[in-house]
Amino acid sequence: MFSRHELALIGATIIWGASFLIVHHAMRSSGPLFFVGLRFLVAGAICVALFHRHMRGLTQAELRAGASIGVAIWLGYGLQTHGLQTVSSSQSAFISALYVPIVPLLQWLVLRRPPRLASWAGIALAFAGLILLAGPQAGGVSLSLGELTTLLSAVAIAAEIILIGRFANQVDSRRVTVVQLIVAGLLAFAAMPLAGEGVPTFSWVWLAAGLGLGASSALIQLAMNWAQRTVSPTRATVIYAGEPVWGGIFGRMAGDRLPGLAILGAALIVLGVIVSELGPRRRKPG
Known part of the structure; x- marks a missing residue:
């Protein structure tokens, strides 16, 4: 039986997994920057409402x-x-799950902290999985533009994890969470003209998706902070590794059909995530 704290973390991974499909459908009626701006400003507004008394000490x-x-x-x-x-x-x-094994690589490159043996094993498994997921070609591996931008997003999320760890013991997490969400949302809106992206025609799809994911991003972070007081890092790591699995399940339900090699690659990525996190765990905000 799972404890209520573990069930809260499982619920978080299910929502994270579903978010990929939700965003995929929202992109039919909205540009990416507008949607990201809406999502994180909604999350920031909710956190402001929850933590407004603490913001005075920023x-x-x-x-x-x-x-x-x-x-x-x-x-x-x-x-x-x-x-x-x-x-x-x-x-x-x-x-996107590759951000976990990318974290020790960035720490090595930027902070000169060499990865542990488990991290190297996880990195090897995860990137072998990426090769299979992308589809090996006769002359090597060919990533589509969408796959390449998604891989770059994993690098950026890994940088986010390192920054959070860098400041964790020096700041009030509630105030920093509010600032980071609002900054992310404002930057997305500000970048729209530079990217040639206009405000989309109104659609209940992007509105409901943006509001829903914004609210879940804020509330999941609170649930994680509560649940991880009692759930061990190792057990939490295994639970969090289910995020891409849930994403694959929801994608399958929506009609995604990955070939056999891609499924094997996906399994290697999940295994790499678990192996690389056998030590201290790091996690992104929802």
């Missing part, structure tokens, strides 16, 4: 920390949402 250091994390969120989810215009929700879910 410091310059917290503002800088939240802004830097917000830039990474904007890049990560902007690229991921852009990719969902052309790749299936299942592919996006599994490629």
Whole structure:
């Protein structure tokens, strides 16, 4: 039997998995930057309502920390949402999960912290899975534009994780969460003219998806903070590894049909995620 804390984390992964399909459909009636802006400003507004009393103590250091994390969120989810215009929700879910084994690689490159043996094993498994998921070609591996932007989004999300870890013990997490969500949303709207993206024609699809995912992003973060007080890091890691699996399940229900090699690749990515997180766990905000 699962505890209520574990059930809360399972519920979070189910919602994360479903979000890929929701965004994929929303892209039929909205541009990626507008949708990302709506999603994160809604999440930021909810957090402001919840934490408005704490915002009075916002410091310059917290503002800088939240802004830097917000830039990474904007890049990560902007690229991921852009990719969902052309790749299936299942592919996006599994490629996005690569952010976990990418984190130790970035730490090595930027902070000069060499990955642990388990991290190297996870990296090897995950990238072998990416090759199979993308589809090996006669001359090597060919990533489509959508797959490439989704892979780049995983790099940006990995940078977000590192930044969160960098500032975690120096700031008030509630105030920084508000700042990062609002910065991500405002940057997405500000980038629309530069990308040649206009405000979409009104649609209940992008409105409901944006409001729903914005609300879930805020509420899931609160649920995670509550649940992870009692759930061990190892068990939480296994639960979180189900995110791309749920994404694949929802994609399958919607008609996605991955070939056999791609399914094997997806399984290797999930295995790589679990293996690379056998030590201390890192997690993105919902």
